[in-house]
Amino acid sequence: MKQLRAAIFGASGYSGGELVRILSRHPSVTLTKLFADSSAGKIVDEVLARSPQRATTTRFEAYDDSIELDADVCFLALPHGEAMDRAPSLLDQGKIVIDLSGDHRLQDRSLFQKFYKRQQTSSDEILAQAVYGLPEWNASAIQRARFIANPGCYATSVILALAPLVVEKAIEPDSIIVNSMSGVSGAGRKASLEYSFAEVNESVKAYRIGDHQHIPEIETVLSGLSNEEVKITFTPHLIPITRGIYTTICAELSAPLTELELQESFNKHYSEKPFVRFSPERIPELRRTTGTNFIDIYAQLLPERNQVMVISTEDNLVKGAAGQAVQNMNLVCGFPETEGLL
């Protein structure tokens, strides 16, 4: 069978590197191009910490749009603001584009401006093509799409944890309080005093309280799924781990619920989903998802408080980025959803 040819833009970053690792083992994909402007000319194995294979002489390249691109699908693992410069011309060339940045996740330009502190410059037509790539809730649209806006890492952990409850109207849509903890790789691969080992180890710090760019993404998606206006309070924290997100959510119940009904809400939507592991019994441990495309979800009632606690955990670079991007590619291209991801 003919292999799908894939190119990665931003291949030397943490998400890009994870894409290299996953796709180099994907049975239906051949990696044809690894673009990374800042590492152009360097050998891939020298830059990426965990080399995918014994020895390669493959080098990162600088992208030059004058050359015809030998690729069917392009993954944009670029910083916010750069993907919208790249996506339109690739779409024009007929490429499938999977954008891991936040550039095309919000259809509302004013929300984008407010939270990303920059303008969304893609055309209305381009923006309208972008399909939100959350396979567990949007698979049929993804299967027909050519342009995927891959969800944010925090957004994935929050939306998947809450969607069954908002869809089932089990919780008050404006009562949601979310606390997340993330590892340092979530900030991307870059030189920064703030992320130095000596500053991060044995510490914790909350940041962007009430102002994080994943808030409008989460609210928009959950509101769309439930046809109600969903509002969340979201506080992310940086903790001394390299990879992973741990999300703890509290929400008010709309009406009393039994444990069985609670479980049924999740099982109904997720029992057939290959990457969601819902358990009403085991409180998640972050490391159980590290290096995998799984998201682990747990839910528990607090009947005296008329509340439900939901906890989810995932690897921010896999289910929160590169793994989900490949899951989307599988759906777009007609491969089995789990191919290359187990």
Next chain:
Amino acid sequence: MKQLRAAIFGASGYSGGELVRILSRHPSVTLTKLFADSSAGKIVDEVLARSPQRATTTRFEAYDDSIELDADVCFLALPHGEAMDRAPSLLDQGKIVIDLSGDHRLQDRSLFQKFYKRQQTSSDEILAQAVYGLPEWNASAIQRARFIANPGCYATSVILALAPLVVEKAIEPDSIIVNSMSGVSGAGRKASLEYSFAEVNESVKAYRIGDHQHIPEIETVLSGLSNEEVKITFTPHLIPITRGIYTTICAELSAPLTELELQESFNKHYSEKPFVRFSPERIPELRRTTGTNFIDIYAQLLPERNQVMVISTEDNLVKGAAGQAVQNMNLVCGFPETEGLL
């Protein structure tokens, strides 16, 4: 001036060891006895990681209640359930007792039974003598006390963060959602697979959701301060750090508040308190309090959500345990509140 003679029970644990370090530098205190049944006979410097001085031949001893105890004040850094076996006889001998365990923090025996899963066996008279040792809110009672129930580590971080707002009726007393992260030393010094480096590093785990023994402590104290019934939802998390607690709280405002009014609520109560560092500008970093008796507190309005976020951080072994115990001793004994603690 005559030195106060102090004995520590449970001196080889993490809180006990921290007491050794603090008290061995305290200008008004002489450490006379270090009791530690499991480490009896061992040299103190061999057991404690950070030896307080150049070299000592001091050894831990097993306690034998047949011998007269050469001490004015006794610190009980014992596991829950053991302090209530020890405190009554020491009080009978006229000692000042500072109990770092949870045994005498709850006056309500049924709450104790429910959350500590054991019976409180001290007499009503003994239990009634126990004064809750939170100096920022209970100093006058502490100054007259002979028996102190030193607050829990999580409880300290939550109560100090919330008390100004509940006292000022600025928040809805049943709307409080608390998420805390704690280091491994919070579980005490013990052999356990669960706290092995290989299990904890690069991981996170929530535990005792809605069931932690500090919940009734927090609710009782805050209700007492505000004369309203305060209810909290509390979720603790174990994260890969050795020391420290980071607490993030969300609560609903009773009425709209300006940033200045919010700040004034905290400054009014804390501007003269030597160990509370309130800042409306700087989101706390856990490591800034490590090794100190300070608690750092931050507050921020979320006007669109009609909520306030309050964050506090402290060293669980210092302000959350041994440091606060010495702060209480200073008040009980008439020393300056900060002596030995700066």
Next chain:
Amino acid sequence: MKQLRAAIFGASGYSGGELVRILSRHPSVTLTKLFADSSAGKIVDEVLARSPQRATTTRFEAYDDSIELDADVCFLALPHGEAMDRAPSLLDQGKIVIDLSGDHRLQDRSLFQKFYKRQQTSSDEILAQAVYGLPEWNASAIQRARFIANPGCYATSVILALAPLVVEKAIEPDSIIVNSMSGVSGAGRKASLEYSFAEVNESVKAYRIGDHQHIPEIETVLSGLSNEEVKITFTPHLIPITRGIYTTICAELSAPLTELELQESFNKHYSEKPFVRFSPERIPELRRTTGTNFIDIYAQLLPERNQVMVISTEDNLVKGAAGQAVQNMNLVCGFPETEGLL
């Protein structure tokens, strides 16, 4: 093709769990039995941190030697002293046995007694059958073997780093100074204060200086390869990482050597070896081998000192244990050497 049936003894430990993960993805192997006395009855996914698949109801079992064992190959991931109780009867039943413990690595019973502080109780016949499972240097004997003594984790890192130089007589065989650093998983999965996060984090400790049980293993194997008596000074250190070994070696040159000759010594022996990545240019980073069966080796001359520095790094649970065990199984059973390991 008929699948090889494999059983793991000690399947809930760190090496055992790694075997579960590797073998559950091995295309030619079916895992039939997971024995773990201490975890008997527990679901595999509950115990192992990184579950190999979506959801299984497989449970660990207690071994009962009265039942016929449905397995062609048995992996013994047992503590020292237990493997020699198990191996003989399994060999009698005609099973292929791969022993990951140290029980059968030393043919010299007095050396075993001296360093393992216990008696080797297997019969002479059994002990003589044990083939040292270092595929890079012993492949032909391994291919004919039914009983493999899988090398120690430190021993693998030291022997592979030094063997080319001792074989080529490039270094003085009694001049070798080895310092290794290891992660906490090297001590096995067990409750121990010594390995608690709060004791290990932000610390380092050397241990068993001049007395580690891998010293006779390394000396015996290197002496055998070079027909000279090789003597090493070996100091292991525990550092705050979960997985991995980093080994730094200094040895005196027998005669002046050029950089090219040095590289040639390694390339001659390793250029065709699939899991050895020798580089004369890049100083190894431990994390590059984490989760892989690779060992990275670097060598550098210090001409002014007439010495050579050799550095190697590996994942102690993979190339240092479970991965190498599977590599040995591949050779014994006639599968491609790298099957299931890339």
Next chain:
Amino acid sequence: MKQLRAAIFGASGYSGGELVRILSRHPSVTLTKLFADSSAGKIVDEVLARSPQRATTTRFEAYDDSIELDADVCFLALPHGEAMDRAPSLLDQGKIVIDLSGDHRLQDRSLFQKFYKRQQTSSDEILAQAVYGLPEWNASAIQRARFIANPGCYATSVILALAPLVVEKAIEPDSIIVNSMSGVSGAGRKASLEYSFAEVNESVKAYRIGDHQHIPEIETVLSGLSNEEVKITFTPHLIPITRGIYTTICAELSAPLTELELQESFNKHYSEKPFVRFSPERIPELRRTTGTNFIDIYAQLLPERNQVMVISTEDNLVKGAAGQAVQNMNLVCGFPETEGLL
């Protein structure tokens, strides 16, 4: 008594910050100026992780040499190359100067050029005034000095571990093999991908093998103490800790030695030294010295190998930098050697 006035140059770095903390508690010193060009104008408490006190409004300043400096002693916690630009004029103004950089540790300009890759530009007169500030071996010269070259962090850990043995001629002076592990703060407070948490955690890396700038410092000092040419092989490693150095040394014995003679070599020189804790029984643990000015030293014979292993550990920012600088100041200024350091 009149307070000594002290200024710190480079006060916002890790060593500079440690000086701020130590000196702000020193009973005989008043901090008058905190210079930090990159943090000029910022509040000290905002920049330093562990604020020394409750609240200060002290700000870092940019140095301007046109203004008369209100200080008796100047600490230069500046990067290599910057201290030699600053020291001469301060000495000219009659200040006591304690230089924590490497600029004035080597009297031999060609060695400086070779290892620091830059020229030493101080005049011969200035360079000749610099006294090597290792109090345990050079106290009388330090007491008469006005200009101190404070030792390197690795150099301190190696020289103090070896000096008794080289002085006593107990070891072969060209047989010394040193391996050190250091925390990330050793690299200074700076933005760098190399020191990002995500790159450092769960990893180890050797660097500057045979080429580190502390090699000539160690060799020169030990040769001077022993009147023999001492040569070392030195390999530093970066490991995932914030603070601390752990040094493991192997050397050949000149002649057979008993354990008692070995201990006597150390006790003879160190039993009266307040910051050296020699133990022949306890293998050092790094964390026991964290935050202190102690260096812990251990020695063990390997009689079968005719070798001795010596291990030392210290806090790189205290005994390896700021603490030792204050110890030197105490000697220069006639204060008790331990003042402000216990």
